[in-house]
Amino acid sequence: MGQNSSQFTEQELQDYQDLTYFTKQEILLAHHKFKLLAPEKVGHNKNAKLPMNKMFSYPELGANPFRDRICRIFSSNHDGDCTFEDFLDMMSVFSENAPRNVKAEHAFRIYDFDGDDMIGVDDLRQVIDRLIGNEQNLSEQDMQHLIQNILDEADLDDDGALSFAEFEHVINKSPDFTSVFRMKL
Amino acid sequence: MSSGERKKRITPGHVGKGWEEAGGEFYQESYPGADSDLEMMQTDPHRISTLLPSKKSRTGTTRKDTKLTTLRHRTTLKSHYQTTVAPNNDIQISLLPDLSENLSNEKLLWEEIMKIKAMPVNMAQKKELKIKLLSRDTLRLQGFKQFKWKKKQSFMQISTHLKEINEKLTLWRSSLKKIEGYYGTSVVSFFFFVKWLIFLNLIMALIMVIFVILPTFYVNKFNTTEISNLVFNISNASEVLSTLRPVNSFLNTIFDPESMVTSPFYYAYYDKYFNLNLYCFRLDLPLAYILATFMCLIYSFISVLKNAASGFKQRLLENQGQFYIYCNVVFSGWDFCIQNERSSKIKHKALYNEIVGRLNVEKRKEEQRNRTKQEWCNLCLIRIVINVLIITALIVAGFIIFLAFKFSNERNTEGDEWFIRLLVEFATAGSIISFNLIFPFIFRWLGKYERFNPILTMQITIFRTIMLRFSSLCILLGSVYKKLLQSITEVDDEMKSWESYLARELYKLLLLNAVTQVFCTFFINLPRSVLAKHCKNKFVQYFVKQEFNLSSHVLDVVYIQTIIWLGNFYAPVLPLIGVILMIIIFYVKKFACLVNCKPSPEVYYSSRSHSVYMFILLISFTFSIIPWAYSIVEIKSSKEYGPFMKYETVWAFIEQIFQKFPEWMNRAITFCVSSNFIVPLFIILLLTNYYYYAVYVVNKQMVLVLKRQLILEGHDKQFLLNRLSAFIKQQQERYHS
Numbered sequence: 001m002g003q004n005s006s007q008f009t010e011q012e013l014q015d016y017q018d019l020t021y022f023t024k025q026e027i028l029l030a031h032h033k034f035k036l037l038a039p040e041k042v043g044h045n046k047n048a049k050l051p052m053n054k055m056f057s058y059p060e061l062g063a064n065p066f067r068d069r070i071c072r073i074f075s076s077n078h079d080g081d082c083t084f085e086d087f088l089d090m091m092s093v094f095s096e097n098a099p100r101n102v103k104a105e106h107a108f109r110i111y112d113f114d115g116d117d118m119i120g121v122d123d124l125r126q127v128i129d130r131l132i133g134n135e136q137n138l139s140e141q142d143m144q145h146l147i148q149n150i151l152d153e154a155d156l157d158d159d160g161a162l163s164f165a166e167f168e169h170v171i172n173k174s175p176d177f178t179s180v181f182r183m184k185l
Numbered sequence: 186m187s188s189g190e191r192k193k194r195i196t197p198g199h200v201g202k203g204w205e206e207a208g209g210e211f212y213q214e215s216y217p218g219a220d221s222d223l224e225m226m227q228t229d230p231h232r233i234s235t236l237l238p239s240k241k242s243r244t245g246t247t248r249k250d251t252k253l254t255t256l257r258h259r260t261t262l263k264s265h266y267q268t269t270v271a272p273n274n275d276i277q278i279s280l281l282p283d284l285s286e287n288l289s290n291e292k293l294l295w296e297e298i299m300k301i302k303a304m305p306v307n308m309a310q311k312k313e314l315k316i317k318l319l320s321r322d323t324l325r326l327q328g329f330k331q332f333k334w335k336k337k338q339s340f341m342q343i344s345t346h347l348k349e350i351n352e353k354l355t356l357w358r359s360s361l362k363k364i365e366g367y368y369g370t371s372v373v374s375f376f377f378f379v380k381w382l383i384f385l386n387l388i389m390a391l392i393m394v395i396f397v398i399l400p401t402f403y404v405n406k407f408n409t410t411e412i413s414n415l416v417f418n419i420s421n422a423s424e425v426l427s428t429l430r431p432v433n434s435f436l437n438t439i440f441d442p443e444s445m446v447t448s449p450f451y452y453a454y455y456d457k458y459f460n461l462n463l464y465c466f467r468l469d470l471p472l473a474y475i476l477a478t479f480m481c482l483i484y485s486f487i488s489v490l491k492n493a494a495s496g497f498k499q500r501l502l503e504n505q506g507q508f509y510i511y512c513n514v515v516f517s518g519w520d521f522c523i524q525n526e527r528s529s530k531i532k533h534k535a536l537y538n539e540i541v542g543r544l545n546v547e548k549r550k551e552e553q554r555n556r557t558k559q560e561w562c563n564l565c566l567i568r569i570v571i572n573v574l575i576i577t578a579l580i581v582a583g584f585i586i587f588l589a590f591k592f593s594n595e596r597n598t599e600g601d602e603w604f605i606r607l608l609v610e611f612a613t614a615g616s617i618i619s620f621n622l623i624f625p626f627i628f629r630w631l632g633k634y635e636r637f638n639p640i641l642t643m644q645i646t647i648f649r650t651i652m653l654r655f656s657s658l659c660i661l662l663g664s665v666y667k668k669l670l671q672s673i674t675e676v677d678d679e680m681k682s683w684e685s686y687l688a689r690e691l692y693k694l695l696l697l698n699a700v701t702q703v704f705c706t707f708f709i710n711l712p713r714s715v716l717a718k719h720c721k722n723k724f725v726q727y728f729v730k731q732e733f734n735l736s737s738h739v740l741d742v743v744y745i746q747t748i749i750w751l752g753n754f755y756a757p758v759l760p761l762i763g764v765i766l767m768i769i770i771f772y773v774k775k776f777a778c779l780v781n782c783k784p785s786p787e788v789y790y791s792s793r794s795h796s797v798y799m800f801i802l803l804i805s806f807t808f809s810i811i812p813w814a815y816s817i818v819e820i821k822s823s824k825e826y827g828p829f830m831k832y833e834t835v836w837a838f839i840e841q842i843f844q845k846f847p848e849w850m851n852r853a854i855t856f857c858v859s860s861n862f863i864v865p866l867f868i869i870l871l872l873t874n875y876y877y878y879a880v881y882v883v884n885k886q887m888v889l890v891l892k893r894q895l896i897l898e899g900h901d902k903q904f905l906l907n908r909l910s911a912f913i914k915q916q917q918e919r920y921h922s
Contacts, residue, residue, distance in 0.1 A: 015312060015315065016308075017345075018298055018299070018301075018302075018315065019301055019302055019308065019311045019312065019315060020302060021302060023345050023348060023349050023352075024349075025349050025352075026349075026352075059366070059524035059525065060366075060521060060522060060523070060524045062524070062526075063523050063524050063525055063526060063528065063529035064519070064521060064523070064529075065519065065529075065533075066519070074307070076307040076308070076309060085307065085308035085309065086307060086308065088308060089307060089308055092302070094521060099303065101303070102302075102303045102305075105305050106305060107516065109305070111516070124515070127515055127516075128515060128540075131515065131518055131519060131533070131536050132533055132536055132537040132540065133529075133530065133533030133534070133537070135530070135533065135534070136533060136534060136537035138537070138540065138541070142540075142541065142544055145544055146511060146515075146540060146544065149510075149511040150511045150512055150515060153509040153510070153511055153512050154509060154512050156892065156895045156896070156899070157895055157896060157898060157899025157900075157902065158896040158899045158900060159899050159902070159903055167516075170509050170512045170516060171516065171517075173509055174509065174512065174513045174516065174517045175793075176370070176513065176517045177516065177517040179370045179374075180369075180370055180517045180518075180519065180520050180521060180522075181517065181521055182370075182521055182522060183521050183522055184362050184365065184522060
């Protein structure tokens with residue numbers, strides 16, 4: 001821990017504390033964890049950019065079916081490679097203290113595969129495919145049925161896709177979202 | 186992100202043609218960059234939908250715009266207002282930045298900085314924003330405001346420090362995280378539940394220790410002559426200390442009937458009167474005793490209710506059909522805290538099962554509608570037979586427990602081997618616990634043939650198990666009551682203090698329960714799990730495969746808590762023992778969860794299971810209150826032991842206390858419990874209830890109407906967008922030709 005703290009100035013820590021949902025100690029812990037991903041590289045340059053594959057060795061990311069989406073969303077140049085600051089952003093959003101709307105915003109962007117600011121039928125299909133994994137297979141009929149059910153529930157204006165407002169509405173009604181959309185440091 | 190890409194494609198500086206007349210200022214003003222968007226729209230007419238205000242307000246924050254969003258928002262509103270009201274030549278004025286708005290004070294500045302966190306931009310941009318904000322002119326707060334602000338700032342600093350310390354001190358942080366990593370949030374919610382119960386019991390134990398146990402010890406230690414006159418059973422300090430040696434004395438209390446009156450584990454011990462004068466308030470033992478018990482029960486009631494309330498709200502939502510089942514599965518299905526491959530695979534499978542299960546429920550409904558009368562009759566018959574079977578089984582179990590109780594009481598164990606004595610001693614508790622262990626399996630097995638939908642099947646099984654556990658406790662209480670009635674006519678040495686006798690039975694039950702938990706986990710389930718890992722035989726697998734069945738574990742814990750509530754009055758040390766037991770249970774269950782079991786391929790939702798725990802806890806609380814309340818009102822307290830030996834019943838003592846109150850207070854209390862007050866109150870409550878029901882019905886209708894309207898609006902929007910894009914296309918073609 002002592003070594004880590006020397007990598008940051010007090011000002012930097014204060015900045016990070018102001019701009020994330022973390023306290024200074026948690027920030028140092030986050031850096032410690034980031035360092036574990038690539039000890040040499042990060043030891044050399046505390047803000048080193050780690051390629052996406054390296055990021056996947058973070059256990060929570062490795063097991064997550066949306067890992068590449070998460071990395072891309074938080075990566076500052078959108079190619080999935082993350083610096084420590086990107087990692088901190090990510091952890092801040094996934095922390096317990098982040099409010100529901102912030103989490104919802106990022107969840108929406110994770111699920112919005114084609115980036116058209118709407119979760120359409122294709123996005124839903126991809127989300128479901130990733131959720132049930134490679135080993136299981138949903139029949140085409142069931143898949144269509146499921147997507148139809150989702151749209152029936154959530155698509156308030158009946159345009160065949162979920163806008164952010166509709167998504168947020170669903171999330172607000174979902175009691176488990178905040179407890180599930182969370183990674184502990 | 187999408188807006189970022191969009192932005193890259195835009196070449197700034199050009200103004201969209203053909204739109205200038207149509208209130209160009211308006212568009213430029215409200216949504217900066219609208220002109221360029223318009224131009225882009227001409228190349229791709231479908232892009233027009235991105236111009237909609239509903240899209241703008243959110244994506245505005247993702248723009249790589251150096252302007253401050255919050256600031257822009259404010260000026261936007263203002264200029265919007267002015268352009269619509271004022272004539273065209275006044276627009277220039279509104280475009281000038283309002284200087285007074287930039288001059289914010291320290292507090293506002295700090296609030297704005299705090300808002301940056303919520304923005305979905307990367308750290309570099311956040312830093313930039315912060316620097317921008319800091320470089321702005323700020324007013325220092327003056328006078329009292331300054332003082333208040335300073336105070337708030339230091340308070341916040343302290344609170345972050347406290348939070349950091351708290352984080353470090355949090356009990357079982359790493360254990361819980363590990364479980365979460367393996368099993369996801371729903372199973373970890375069970376462990377949080379255990380932890381919550383530990384703290385509940387800790388507070389109950391504290392109340393008991395402060396008000397009852399410590400004063401009694403104090404009195405015992407400094408036996409003054411005045412008190413010793415009253416004391417029936419004098420025990421000096423060294424005796425107290427010797428009984429305090431926990432394990433030894435705890436076992437003693439169970440095996441030695443004599444200790445029922447000499448050990449602080451029992452009600453009968455608390456008969457040393459003490460008078461503590463705290464200023465104007467006089468506290469004596471009976472009062473302290475009854476107050477402490479009441480405080481414990483009220484505290485538990487409030488905390489259970491508080492926790493249950495949120496769960497009930499959610500259940501209501503669920504029942505009203507406003508709950509988004511499928512969206513919940515898809516959007517909050519994945520536990521982002523899962524961190525190993527194996528659990529992730531199982532989670533995939535669980536989600537798949539859930540989805541297919543949900544879809545099947547619908548199909549099954551269809552099937553139910555098509556069921557022929559013959560099939561329907563068959564199914565009804567099966568269900569009736571199963572229910573009759575289960576009820577008979579419950580009755581037989583009750584009878585056996587009763588017999589065991591009788592056996593253990595009548596059998597004279599003098600001179601027998603120790604293990605026979607042990608067996609006889611624990612016959613009742615043993616039979617209760619073995620039924621608790623075996624019956625749930627039978628229920629689950631029978632439940633399969635009833636062909637209810639899976640969720641209902643699970644609920645029914647839980648309900649039946651609760652019935653079993655409560656009815657066995659009922660039989661125990663009934664047997665003790667019967668013995669008590671007998672002891673009135675014939676002298677029974679054990680029933681000198683029936684309260685202690687009941688406490689003793691409950692202790693036995695608790696102890697045996699804990700022992701079986703530990704035994705099952707380490708000596709039955711552990712070998713099973715080892716077999717499951719190494720033996721691939723299908724037949725063997727059927728018997729050794731274990732899944733972490735959340736509901737049965739919850740019932741185990743709730744059962745312990747029920748006994749604690751039930752026995753709190755008769756055994757003041759029970760909450761303290763409860764704390765220790767719960768801590769043991771936590772580790773036992775953790776072992777069961779991490780080593781013995783595989784994650785269950787069922788999706789449990791943490792919120793739903795939480796509300797179920799609280800609901801079961803509430804039922805068990807009510808269950809444990811009723812016999813206790815009956816006993817303090819109706820059953821005569823034992824004459825030779827305990828704090829209430831001078832009184833006919835405990836209630837007589839409470840009445841006496843009430844009579845000591847001032848006249849007006851007495852009258853107020855009598856009025857409050859008389860029918861003059863209760864009946865109108867009841868009617869008012871009914872009316873309020875009806876009023877809220879009426880409001881609810883109307884609101885429900887309103888929601889439906891609004892939803893329909895929303896759909897129509899959506900259709901309108903799409904229609905207009907289509908028309909608009911067609912129109913633009915037409916324009917373009919005309920322009921090109």
